[in-house]
Amino acid sequence: MTDAPREGTGISARGLTKTFGPLRAVDNLTFEVRPGRVTGFLGPNGAGKTTTLRMLLGLIRPTSGEALIGGRRYADIDRPMQVVGSALEATGFHPGRSGRDHLRVLAATHGIPDSRVDELLELVGIPAAARKRAGAYSMGMRQRLGLAAGLLGDPQVLLLDEPANGLDPEGIRWMRGFLRHLAQDEGRTVVVSSHLLSEVEQTVDDVVIIANGHLVREGTMDELHGDPAVLVRTRDASALADALVRSGLAVQPEGPAALRVQTGDLARVGDVALAAGQPVYELRALRTDLERLFLDLTEAPEHSNRNRLPEEIDR
Amino acid sequence: MTGLVRSELRKALTTKMAWGMPLAQFVLAAVFAAITGGFLLFVDIPGADGTPIPARELFEDGVLARMTYTGGLQVGYLLALVLGILAMGSEYRHKTLTATFLAEPRRGRVVAAKVVGLSVVVVLNGLAHLAGAVVGGGIMLLLADVPLFPDAGDLAGVMLRLLLVLVLWGLMGLGLGVLLPNQVVALFVGVAFAFLIEPLLSFGITFVDALADAARFFPSQASTAALSVFEGVDPATAQNMGFNPDQLDWWAAALTLLVYAAVMTAVGWVLTRRRDVA
Numbered sequence: 001m002t003d004a005p006r007e008g009t010g011i012s013a014r015g016l017t018k019t020f021g022p023l024r025a026v027d028n029l030t031f032e033v034r035p036g037r038v039t040g041f042l043g044p045n046g047a048g049k050t051t052t053l054r055m056l057l058g059l060i061r062p063t064s065g066e067a068l069i070g071g072r073r074y075a076d077i078d079r080p081m082q083v084v085g086s087a088l089e090a091t092g093f094h095p096g097r098s099g100r101d102h103l104r105v106l107a108a109t110h111g112i113p114d115s116r117v118d119e120l121l122e123l124v125g126i127p128a129a130a131r132k133r134a135g136a137y138s139m140g141m142r143q144r145l146g147l148a149a150g151l152l153g154d155p156q157v158l159l160l161d162e163p164a165n166g167l168d169p170e171g172i173r174w175m176r177g178f179l180r181h182l183a184q185d186e187g188r189t190v191v192v193s194s195h196l197l198s199e200v201e202q203t204v205d206d207v208v209i210i211a212n213g214h215l216v217r218e219g220t221m222d223e224l225h226g227d228p229a230v231l232v233r234t235r236d237a238s239a240l241a242d243a244l245v246r247s248g249l250a251v252q253p254e255g256p257a258a259l260r261v262q263t264g265d266l267a268r269v270g271d272v273a274l275a276a277g278q279p280v281y282e283l284r285a286l287r288t289d290l291e292r293l294f295l296d297l298t299e300a301p302e303h304s305n306r307n308r309l310p311e312e313i314d315r
Numbered sequence: 316m317t318g319l320v321r322s323e324l325r326k327a328l329t330t331k332m333a334w335g336m337p338l339a340q341f342v343l344a345a346v347f348a349a350i351t352g353g354f355l356l357f358v359d360i361p362g363a364d365g366t367p368i369p370a371r372e373l374f375e376d377g378v379l380a381r382m383t384y385t386g387g388l389q390v391g392y393l394l395a396l397v398l399g400i401l402a403m404g405s406e407y408r409h410k411t412l413t414a415t416f417l418a419e420p421r422r423g424r425v426v427a428a429k430v431v432g433l434s435v436v437v438v439l440n441g442l443a444h445l446a447g448a449v450v451g452g453g454i455m456l457l458l459a460d461v462p463l464f465p466d467a468g469d470l471a472g473v474m475l476r477l478l479l480v481l482v483l484w485g486l487m488g489l490g491l492g493v494l495l496p497n498q499v500v501a502l503f504v505g506v507a508f509a510f511l512i513e514p515l516l517s518f519g520i521t522f523v524d525a526l527a528d529a530a531r532f533f534p535s536q537a538s539t540a541a542l543s544v545f546e547g548v549d550p551a552t553a554q555n556m557g558f559n560p561d562q563l564d565w566w567a568a569a570l571t572l573l574v575y576a577a578v579m580t581a582v583g584w585v586l587t588r589r590r591d592v593a
């Protein structure tokens with residue numbers, strides 16, 4: 001029997017640090033993953049995502065700090081595949097063993113029946129290929145097999161390292177929908193790493209962004225988007241500004257004939273303009289450029305990529 | 316723990332090694348038993364006083380059968396060593412160790428399960444080896460009109476001990492596979508050691524009086540001794556056949572191999588627990 005809580009298993013990293021010789025791959029990293037949500041674990045190549053996930057899973061011993069899943073270290077979890085599932089980068093398969101047998105090998109450790117193995121192969125969409133030797137699998141098939149392995153124990157928490165890598169557009173769409181299904185319909189805690197914010201922005205609720213082993217941002221996707229704002233262009237900007245302020249909205253000028261209004265409600269801005277007799281030439285929601293923000297966060301001088309050659313950094 | 320052992324057995328039974336290795340054991344044991352039998356039964360060898368005489372006149376039928384059936388001992392334990400190296404080496408090579416440790420993060424248990432699983436697999440391979448030896452050696456004994464099982468009890472004991480020797484070599488391989496996580500290097504080092512360096516070294520120091528005693532404790536000589544292949548053979552004859560006449564008792568030899576296996580397994584256990592899996 002497992003005493004693992006089915007509901008509300010979160011993850012916390014406290015001062016996680018890992019050094020490889022002179023390199024601090026992960027540096028005093030502290031963050032929380034809230035239960036029942038999809039968290040994007042983001043950072044450019046070499047930021048330390050895989051190293052961190054491996055420390056969470058007890059595969060790499062932290063130089064200092066600790067990682068807890070549902071309050072316990074991974075190694076202390078009884079029947080861990082039923083609590084945490086994961087699909088890590090560079091997880092291998094024996095090339096001469098079929099995908100199905102790979103899963104059966106893992107299933108045996110937890111007494112999981114073959115019927116569950118076949119169920120998952122069906123779910124990830126490789127039931128036929130699974131009986132062939134894994135050495136002949138494409139990247140996408142390997143990703144799907146890895147995901148099936150992570151789901152074997154029907155875990156409450158899923159850690160997925162760049163699951164979209166190597167998937168075709170159809171596969172990526174499938175993966176997105178699948179993650180949403182796991183989190184929203186089934187209430188699982190999902191952590192999905194990526195080096196592209198845009199790849200996961202439609203999927204995740206929260207983000208943890210790291211660069212060069214440091215935490216640079218932690219919060220909800222809404223916080224990242226910032227407060228909603230509207231851009232309105234008109235003939236007499238100051239007259240419209242007065243009207244908007246009178247109706248209780250905060251306004252800043254945005255260029256000569258345009259205003260930035262702190263609201264997400266386009267109709268309200270339009271109504272105020274109509275009432276004030278001001279023509280509207282342009283009215284649109286201002287979206288935070290997340291890709292820009294992500295670059296700003298991760299390319300800040302203090303996080304400049306240590307994996308680059310020095311002269312490249314100077315430029 | 317039974318689940319972990321079952322997992323290890325599934326690993327062993329779901330690749331080509333599952334049938335390739337027993338097949339190799341069967342064929343090689345048959346060939347070597349036939350060659351050994353042919354040599355003993357149909358070729359003259361130097362007797363105690365140096366004059367050539369047919370080997371079968373020197374030995375009782377029981378000894379002839381024992382020597383014939385164990386003719387493939389060296390290839391047998393070499394293949395067992397390879398199986399042991401692969402048990403861990405292939406997990407490093409194909410990066411399946413990640414999945415293995417995610418399923419059971421208490422790594423000591425994984426090593427324990429590997430010890431049990433490997434022992435079972437080596438015994439199965441050993442049975443294939445014995446079957447091959449009985450077929451290949453049996454043909455020669457039949458041709459020479461020697462009974463197939465002159466002393467069935469003695470032969471059964473020898474065969475059981477051969478299985479034990481194979482298991483212990485397998486465990487030495489397991490430790491070596493952890494010590495040298497590059498599987499290709501581990502295989503090269505293991506085979507070179509077991510087939511070239513160690514026998515040459517142990518044969519060489521037989522002629523150095525101060526060290527001659529030590530050679531008895533070398534794995535190859537201990538393996539031969541554990542089967543009491545030369546029991547009932549005139550020491551001078553054994554020496555003429557290129558073997559150290561001054562061998563350990565079978566139980567002392569088995570114990571010696573057990574120590575090697577235990578040390579190598581312990582090395583594997585310690586390293587497995589400490590290493591990062593990246």
Ligand SMILES: Nc1ncnc2c1ncn2[C@@H]1O[C@H](COP(=O)(O)OP(=O)(O)OP(=O)(O)O)[C@@H](O)[C@H]1O
Nearest residue numbers: 020025043044045046047048049050051052195593
């Ligand atoms: N076993 C190791 N030995 C030495 N250095 C390592 C090791 N593993 C990782 N590193 C280094 O640690 C840093 C972080 O690597 P990591 O794989 O965690 O990054 P990542 O964020 O997963 O990158 P990517 O997006 O490319 O997968 C890199 O500079 C990498 O070279």
Ligand SMILES: [Mg+2]
Nearest residue numbers: 049050089161
């Ligand atoms: Mg990575």
